[in-house]
Amino acid sequence: MSTIALQTDRGVRPAAQNAPALSGIWVAIAAITMAFAAFTSSLIIRQGSGDDWRHLALPGVLYLNTVVLLASSLTLEIARRKDAANLASTRSWLYLTFALGILFLAGQILAWYQLRGQGLYLATSPNSSFFYVFTVMHALHVLGGLAGFVYAIRRTLSPSSWRTTTLDAAATYWHFLAGLWVYLLLVLRMRL
Amino acid sequence: MQVVKVCTTLVAALSIAAIVTAAPGGGTVTGKVTYTGTPVKPKPIDMSKEPSCVKQHATPEMTETVVTGPGNTLENVVVYISAGAPAESNASSAATFDQKGCHYQPHVLAFEVNQELKITNSDQTSHNIHPLAKVNQEWNKSQPPGTPPLTAKYEKPEFISVKCNIHPWMHGYFAVLGTSHYAVSDGSGEFKLPNLPPGKYTLTAWQESYGTQTQEVTISGNETKTVNFTFTAKPY
Amino acid sequence: MGKLLAVVLVLIAVGSAIPILMHTWWMPEDISTHGHMIDRQMSETMAESGIAFVAAQLVLAAFVAMFGDKKDGRKAKHLPGGAKLVVIAAIALVGTEVLALGVFGKDAWAEVYFRKPVADAIPIQVQAEQFGFYFRYAGPDGKFGPMHPEKIDEGSQNFFGLDPEHDVESRDDIVSASLVIPMNKEISLMMHAKDVGHSFYVRELRIQQDFVPGLDIPMHFTATKAGKYEIVCTQLCGLGHYNMRAFLEVKSPEEFDQWLKQQSQ
């Protein structure tokens, strides 16, 4: 972000209008981080306020999902490193990333079903409440990321409209989601 | 011509009279509601937060969860036909519930399903009427002084506890009944259910703290039967 | 236009200050042992802020009068000393004010919140609810009976959900709709909220504290002047908030003991 600012400080109008996309992503990341920080501190305060904190065994599938999400980050990175020359493979890597993202969401849904199976619903205990809130909120952001991919893939269809920053922005956001998920998993594991 | 008019009116009048006198026919159930044991003793209510209401009471109002009369009788007990009577309704006028001196009058108001309920505020202060209905729709409305009466209806039979949040001591009951044959025991614990057509009835008595009791009664012709209820009171 | 604005600014400054200086509307007489600290703090803050307010308005008025209504062309002048002076002045003035207020202000706060109530303070429980206060005294046995929320029944004046049938301590507890206390004796309040958030405010006592559902908050104070005062709720609690009040009756120790006797029989 700062680099872009400096560049324009020299008075050069950014050539690629995608530069805002990149800094926009960083701004969005700041906001999302703030939101999840709020959720986390809520969890900590809530845990201290009541004596109804019941430990909750995380569904095992979550760890599998983690692997899937991290893998998707990897495939995306591969796609990003390709240059405009071989768009075809870029696209196929992007499709793979997209598929992995879908798989992750499917896995999350499976995890929710497993919890329901144990009779743990949203309002059953503070722990289950926070579990659903955290995972659902994250899943919503993943959905947003997938929407971004649809756009990025469309952009990569023709060399003319090919813009690396589009992909860079999507990638930055996607890696952030992966990192966010790992963080959330740790919080859920340690606190719930 | 005149003569004919007169005759017809006369006939009409006679027939109406006949119907009217015929209708009330049927038996009557009377009785007394008493208790055994020691009931909680009424506590004085401190209304100091609402001076305009304090003024209206020479001696402090007492709690009315159990109101006793001479000879261990119980007031404010609703006695009604809970089974056997046709569910006809002949409620013509509205049942009125007044708020006077930060106190509900009457404490227990019995009325019929779909009968109009009229709530008035005779005080110089705002009350909020909050009937805590569970079967029927719950509502909670304020009534500033000098505003028109609130009206309401209830579809289903229910004993509804009524409270005023602004004056936490104000408590009363709506007895919404599915029958027109009901009575609320008076200061000497007595009640009277007139105009019962012959038949076999289940009679229920309800007291806000002691719950309900039922008895069977059979009415034939115009006889008057006496049915007494006795509740066991607890000191707490 | 400049002159007019200046005049209005002066009028505003003076007009706002007069009621303050005359104490036309001011805090009522303090009846607590800690209140004088708050009052002193209030007066000091009022002096500092008041001077700041009046000074700012007057200087603005002066400048507007001096430099308004000129036609263009005259070279714009700059305040001697410029920004540096202003910044230094601001930091110096406000900085000292902040420090002074911050440092001296904490005494009253500490007296109310950091000091534990004395050992022989009279324990009284106050419960706030929609929309009133109820007070509980431990009675002869000096013990408060436990509360059972499910037992709360206002129709029979059981505001605290006591169960005298099973809890012996509850039987002699005294429940009152007014807070009756002896003069010059420390009171230790346990503040309990029955339903939603409320607040306990007696302006003469210089005491205000929220009730927080789920927390029982301790509070202590000593009243020094007999009389009848109003306890009001200052935390929005619902439709009856405006009418949520109780009376504080400060009595002489003898009268207080007498009152206790009346209540316990």
Next chain:
Amino acid sequence: MLDASAPVVHQHAPPTSFIRKWVFSVDHKVIGKQYYGLALISVFLGMILSWLMRFHLVWTNAAIPGLQLISKNGAPGGVMTPEYYLSLLTMHGTLMVFFVLTNAPFAGFGNYFLPIQVGAEDMAFPRFNMMSFWVTFVAFVVLIAAFFIPDGPPISGWTAYAPLSAVGRDAGPGLAWGQTLWAISIGLFCVGQLLGSLNFIATTLDLRTKGMTLSRLPISTWAWFITSCIGLLAFAVLLPACVLLILDRVAGTSFFIPAGLVISDHLQPHAGGSPLLWQHLFWFFGHPEVYIAIVPAVGIVSHILMASMRKPLLSVKVVYSSMIAIGFLSYMVWGHHMFLSGMNPFSGLVFSFPTLVITIPATIITMIWIGSVYGANLRFHTPCLFSLGFISVFVAGGVSGFFLAQPSLDIQLHGTYFVVGHFHMVMGVAAIFGILAGSYFWFPKMTGRMMNDTLGRLHFWITFIGVYCIFMPFHYLGLAGNVRRYSSFVDDYLQPLLPLHKFITIAAFITGAAQFIFLYNLIYSRFKGAPAPANPWDATSLEWSTTSPPPFDNFGGRHVVVYHGPNEYGVSGAHGDFIMQDSSEPGPEPVPGD
């Protein structure tokens, strides 16, 4: 996902269809006007609500003719019920804080002028910009819908303290659906503001035109940029809070509701929640929100003052550094709203200190303004009057902060009209003066017509004197212990204060009426006003070097290049005592402090 909006601004051609042009427009100028219009509707609605409340406070049992038609339950026979008063109070606060003080100076003027002032054709993400307005609009509709449900709007105030706001209908009318609608509305509002802030930041960072360095940004742009940074983090916290509140209300969770609550004889089926959690989340947003409202006004006023004084401020850098300091500090002071909320008393002192410190940058800004007036060539047009009035009310509202920043004085003043006086002066009136100054200043640019200056001055004088008559007495009432949020004054000790309340009510009616002069002036001048030149105020920033109103792409295809700072007043330029940012004439030596 950001890529979803095509940021290639200079590629989209001016839309032709009415819908794309005026309704679902991606043009930042239209969106800015839409925000401004929404704020205008909200502010008059909120003002009328306050009239009803003021009337009820002094003539409690008097009927307001026709009110029963608006709400049968709320005003039987026209007499307002206590709960309806609280409904109006809640809606007044919510409308004013969110839909006026946030929308008008920040989203409204910011959207219209930030891109022009940085020399861009549009915002970085025009489609997100459009979304941000329409989400906000839906939020507004959802909020207003609460008026039309049987129970009426919520009665828990704009702060919606839990558990009152969380437990539902047992606690009172309006807390069933009304409160849920409120929470949904505020949640949506957060989304809208987040999208907006994102746009503001990206635009300021990336779309500045050639030569527009950060230090050449006009002070107003600085203010909007700082505000969007504050808003980004603040609304990102309020949104989760609303989510949790909605879950407590509709899904039976217990984030904010502790165990054992008996409300209207009904033992609540919740356990373990923390009411303080809501207060922490809310005020972590709530205090920065104050600065979200006031910082843009500070920027606008500084911007206008320079054009009216015909000289730069003593130091613009100091002003925006102070704004940054305020924004930064605003995140460490939320606890001063909770001194008496049963937090650990030590935290009272901890929160008190930064709160007192935050007055230092505020004082610096004020003193810079006042000091700058020295030696000025004031031009007393309406924008100038409102800017000077802003300084006055900003000081008036600021000094009362000294009292409330001290926990020991909060013991006496918390929850009284002193607080109401404080925030109405410093957040309400001051920000409104900023908005009005901006309206008179920028109306020519936004519509191509001048506003009527005579009506403007009339509006100013009544408003300026009026607000002091209304809000100064609030402080006196507070000192006398007059509790706020009471729908009528039954306590014995409040009776002697009623005459003062009458005075305030009358003042409120007069001052409010004066606002219709402004409304008339807006509408009249929009159609009948004198045509506006490109630069009616001899101002320097880029919005004045394009036509009034600007063409669709702001500069008519011209790529503006910036050669000067925005504060070149009181110099000898080609067109007079100022040099426009994009004029290639040689500039004088840099202005002190810049």
